[in-house]
Amino acid sequence: MMTEALARQHRIALTGNDAVAYAVKQANVDVISAYPITPQTFVVETLSRYVNDGELNAKFINVESEHSALSAVIGASLAGARAFTATASQGLAYMWEALYAASGLRLPIVMALAARALSAPINIHNDHSDFFGMRDAGWIMFNGEEAQETYDLTIMAFKIAEDPRVLLPVVVSYDGFIVSHAITNFYALNDDVVKEFLGVRTTGPRIDPDNPRTFGVLALQDSYFEFKRQQYEAMENSRQVIKEVFQKYEEISGRSYAPLKEYMTSDAETCIVAMGSTVGTARHAVKTLREAGEKAGVVGILQYRPWPVKEAEQLFSRFKRIIVMEKVMSPGARAGPVYEDIAATIYPKHSEVKIIDFTYGLGGRDISTRGIIEIYKKGKELIDKGKTDRVYFHGVRGE
Amino acid sequence: MSTTVTWREIDLGGSVAGGTSEKYKTGNWRVEKPVIDYEKCVRCLICWLYCPEPAIIRNGNEVKIDYDYCKGCGICAEECPRKAITMVPEEI
Amino acid sequence: MSKTNPVSKISDLPEESKFRPGHRLCAGCGPAITAKLITLAVPEAIIVNATGCVEVGTTIYPYSAWKTPWVHVLFQNNAPVASGIAAALEKLSAEGRAKKLPVIALGGDGATFDIGLGAISGALERLDKIIYICYDNEAYMNTGIQRSGASILGSATTTSPAGRVIPGKQENKKDLIGIVASHHIPYAATATIWLWRDMVNKIRKAVNYSEQGPAFLHILAPCQFGWRYEPHLTVKISRMAVETRLFPIYEVEDGQLKINFRVSKPAPVEEYLKIQRRTRHLLESRNAETLQRLKAWIEWNWLRLENLEKAGKVF
Numbered sequence: 001m002m003t004e005a006l007a008r009q010h011r012i013a014l015t016g017n018d019a020v021a022y023a024v025k026q027a028n029v030d031v032i033s034a035y036p037i038t039p040q041t042f043v044v045e046t047l048s049r050y051v052n053d054g055e056l057n058a059k060f061i062n063v064e065s066e067h068s069a070l071s072a073v074i075g076a077s078l079a080g081a082r083a084f085t086a087t088a089s090q091g092l093a094y095m096w097e098a099l100y101a102a103s104g105l106r107l108p109i110v111m112a113l114a115a116r117a118l119s120a121p122i123n124i125h126n127d128h129s130d131f132f133g134m135r136d137a138g139w140i141m142f143n144g145e146e147a148q149e150t151y152d153l154t155i156m157a158f159k160i161a162e163d164p165r166v167l168l169p170v171v172v173s174y175d176g177f178i179v180s181h182a183i184t185n186f187y188a189l190n191d192d193v194v195k196e197f198l199g200v201r202t203t204g205p206r207i208d209p210d211n212p213r214t215f216g217v218l219a220l221q222d223s224y225f226e227f228k229r230q231q232y233e234a235m236e237n238s239r240q241v242i243k244e245v246f247q248k249y250e251e252i253s254g255r256s257y258a259p260l261k262e263y264m265t266s267d268a269e270t271c272i273v274a275m276g277s278t279v280g281t282a283r284h285a286v287k288t289l290r291e292a293g294e295k296a297g298v299v300g301i302l303q304y305r306p307w308p309v310k311e312a313e314q315l316f317s318r319f320k321r322i323i324v325m326e327k328v329m330s331p332g333a334r335a336g337p338v339y340e341d342i343a344a345t346i347y348p349k350h351s352e353v354k355i356i357d358f359t360y361g362l363g364g365r366d367i368s369t370r371g372i373i374e375i376y377k378k379g380k381e382l383i384d385k386g387k388t389d390r391v392y393f394h395g396v397r398g399e
Numbered sequence: 400m401s402t403t404v405t406w407r408e409i410d411l412g413g414s415v416a417g418g419t420s421e422k423y424k425t426g427n428w429r430v431e432k433p434v435i436d437y438e439k440c441v442r443c444l445i446c447w448l449y450c451p452e453p454a455i456i457r458n459g460n461e462v463k464i465d466y467d468y469c470k471g472c473g474i475c476a477e478e479c480p481r482k483a484i485t486m487v488p489e490e491i
Numbered sequence: 492m493s494k495t496n497p498v499s500k501i502s503d504l505p506e507e508s509k510f511r512p513g514h515r516l517c518a519g520c521g522p523a524i525t526a527k528l529i530t531l532a533v534p535e536a537i538i539v540n541a542t543g544c545v546e547v548g549t550t551i552y553p554y555s556a557w558k559t560p561w562v563h564v565l566f567q568n569n570a571p572v573a574s575g576i577a578a579a580l581e582k583l584s585a586e587g588r589a590k591k592l593p594v595i596a597l598g599g600d601g602a603t604f605d606i607g608l609g610a611i612s613g614a615l616e617r618l619d620k621i622i623y624i625c626y627d628n629e630a631y632m633n634t635g636i637q638r639s640g641a642s643i644l645g646s647a648t649t650t651s652p653a654g655r656v657i658p659g660k661q662e663n664k665k666d667l668i669g670i671v672a673s674h675h676i677p678y679a680a681t682a683t684i685w686l687w688r689d690m691v692n693k694i695r696k697a698v699n700y701s702e703q704g705p706a707f708l709h710i711l712a713p714c715q716f717g718w719r720y721e722p723h724l725t726v727k728i729s730r731m732a733v734e735t736r737l738f739p740i741y742e743v744e745d746g747q748l749k750i751n752f753r754v755s756k757p758a759p760v761e762e763y764l765k766i767q768r769r770t771r772h773l774l775e776s777r778n779a780e781t782l783q784r785l786k787a788w789i790e791w792n793w794l795r796l797e798n799l800e801k802a803g804k805v806f
Binding site: 059098 | 509535537539546547550551552553555557558559560561562563564565567568570571572573574575576577578579580581582583588589590592609610612613616617619
Binding site: 404410413415416417418419420421422423424425428429443444445447448449450451452453454457458459460465467468470471472473474476477478486 | 501502504506507508509510511512513514515516517518519520521523524527528549550552553554555556557558559560561684687715721722723724725726727
């Protein structure tokens with residue numbers, strides 16, 4: 001890292017949850033409202049401590065449910081505040097209708113999500129069922145692989161959300177327990193650097209007594225579609241804004257971000273696609289496979305919505321085989337959501353590229369380097385035999 | 400609403416300027432209209448107070464029915480303590 | 492925010508209300524009168540409206556009847572949205588980044604008695620600095636007259652019809668103020684449109700109290716469409732609900748309950764029931780038992796309030 005960038009930051013060891021709370025404190029949020037839920041709880045605990053110790057001058061609203069948490073944050077955001085919430089799993093599911101309200105009202109809210117499985121049966125461990133459940137809610141969606149990415153994305157999230165070309169809520173997800181509870185070293189920007197980078201919120205819808213407006217009209221057949229089309233455009237606009245924010249963030253931090261993270265992809269024939277903490281394990285697996293002569297590579301998904309269409313087409317059309325690993329189940333669908341996004345991006349133009357989908361790791365079922373190597377070998381074999389017409393399962397007894 | 404407003408011009412995020420309902424006239428909902436007998440009226444403002452629209456314009460203690468909005472519910476006539484308001488059939 | 496004083500005459504109210512005509516609520520709508528009186532009582536306020544008749548009837552794009560900042564988010568979350576606004580304004584106004592105004596969460600009986608009660612309880616328990624106003628029209632009118640926890644015993648709704656076997660709703664109205672006051676908030680009261688001065692002054696009092704914590708108003712707002720009476724009778728019905736003791740007017744201030752409109756000789760409830768098609772069936776002899784239960788409840792409820800009043804600071 002450049003000395004110049006190093007001077008702007010400090011090395012710190014925190015859990016993923018605390019890294020998020022630290023970023024939120026540095027972002028000088030005005031209002032926080034959240035409800036505890038495993039494995040996110042430490043985010044709200046740490047933020048409460050910052051507020052009660054006077055380290056963060058924010059209002060902390062201790063609500064009685066996640067539905068109210070996002071509602072209070074929506075209210076605060078409408079009043080002009082920089083507002084933050086955090087949740088996981090059932091909490092996110094309980095917020096469901098408010099997710100659409102936040103994006104439809106065009107509010108630059110930031111939410112952290114410690115990704116966790118959904119009931120039933122109840123399970124507190126990591127998979128991505130909650131994250132993908134909010135796919136069409138109109139939020140910009142990022143996924144941090146470890147504490148560093150999660151911290152950086154949380155800070156950048158405010159910048160992206162509040163850009164007048166965007167004005168959409170942003171979720172930063174990170175794997176429950178694996179990232180949320182693991183203490184790691186990372187670089188945090190100094191407080192004044194973040195303060196300068198973000199400033200205070202000045203954009204977006206805002207209650208103004210001198211110019212009384214009505215927020216959240218009843219939009220009928222003659223206007224609802226236009227409002228939704230306008231919202232769609234904001235998501236499209238965010239592509240450029242995200243690029244600019246990544247660029248600007250690199251200038252101050254020295255860390256470079258892209259929607260899709262590549263590892264050994266330049267000459268790869270078979271590529272593993274993963275999201276979250278699995279990406280790191282997949283890199284290790286690919287390194288091992290390379291040593292055995294396999295032309296393997298990894299693509300990690302950092303930016304899920306907006307789906308990086310151009311980057312994905314350019315990248316995925318280069319491979320012979322794509323093995324998608326998904327920690328989510330979409331019963332009755334052709335395949336999981338990431339498979340479908342990739343397929344929709346490259347087909348029918350690049351029909352020579354073959355894709356196969358593996359569901360793995362549900363409810364926190366561990367995935368090891370060896371497991372990923374198994375998926376790689378099995379996936380490659382199945383593709384070559386032409387058996388790609390179903391979703392395969394890895395790591396479940398009886399398959 | 401105007402069908403020429405595209406998504407490019409429409410208000411941000413389902414919002415609209417306050418008080419714009421005045422552009423929408425509801426007077427044609429009426430089948431009977433209230434008529435004030437100003438001889439009997441004692442300027443008590445009860446009709447103004449209870450009108451749900453509000454379609455009774457007040458100027459000091461003077462009142463005037465705004466037929467652009469009056470839906471003809473008849474609360475004003477019912478509540479008038481001097482029976483100074485009568486409901487008359489709307490002419491076709 | 493500056494303290495507001497009570498009004499004594501109608502002419503003390505502002506000449507023009509911030510609730511503007513051109514809205515699509517029914518002719519003779521009690522909730523519309525409620526909304527208008529709220530803006531006359533507190534012209535400078537932020538209204539957070541739950542889903543319901545008033546919300547849909549007043550803000551059909553591109554028109555809005557509200558010449559004051561107004562927000563709708565969802566059905567059951569007007570209290571926490573209001574809490575978020577109030578918290579944000581407290582923070583931002585201290586930094587000179589916003590102007591502080593009273594924040595009024597407005598909801599019908601569906602939003603308040605039923606779907607939003609948990610969220611309201613949260614806001615009350617946290618002592619959030621908001622004013623909550625429930626306009627109670629005793630059923631889900633926006634979806635077409637379905638039973639709510641506020642519907643009175645025996646009332647016919649589309650989900651509790653006056654059937655041959657079961658003559659309307661068989662449960663009593665929920666004790667909303669009892670629930671609310673048990674949070675030991677600074678102020679809670681009932682009101683209705685007929686007693687406009689009592690209602691306006693309670694709203695103004697609630698605004699003053701909201702600088703300390705939540706203040707709550709339960710306002711009976713008759714609905715000609717759902718109660719099925721002639722539209723011109725809205726204010727009269729509001730009056731009869733009070734005079735029959737069916738809807739007692741009282742407040743709980745600093746833990747002390749006080750009956751504000753003492754009905755010494757209650758009017759016969761039959762007079763009230765017979766002019767509404769939602770309750771007219773209760774006068775049929777085959778429904779005598781339900782009518783008897785309703786009358787017993789009215790008597791018991793009044794006695795209960797009198798006892799609470801005598802008991803001192805019980806809330």
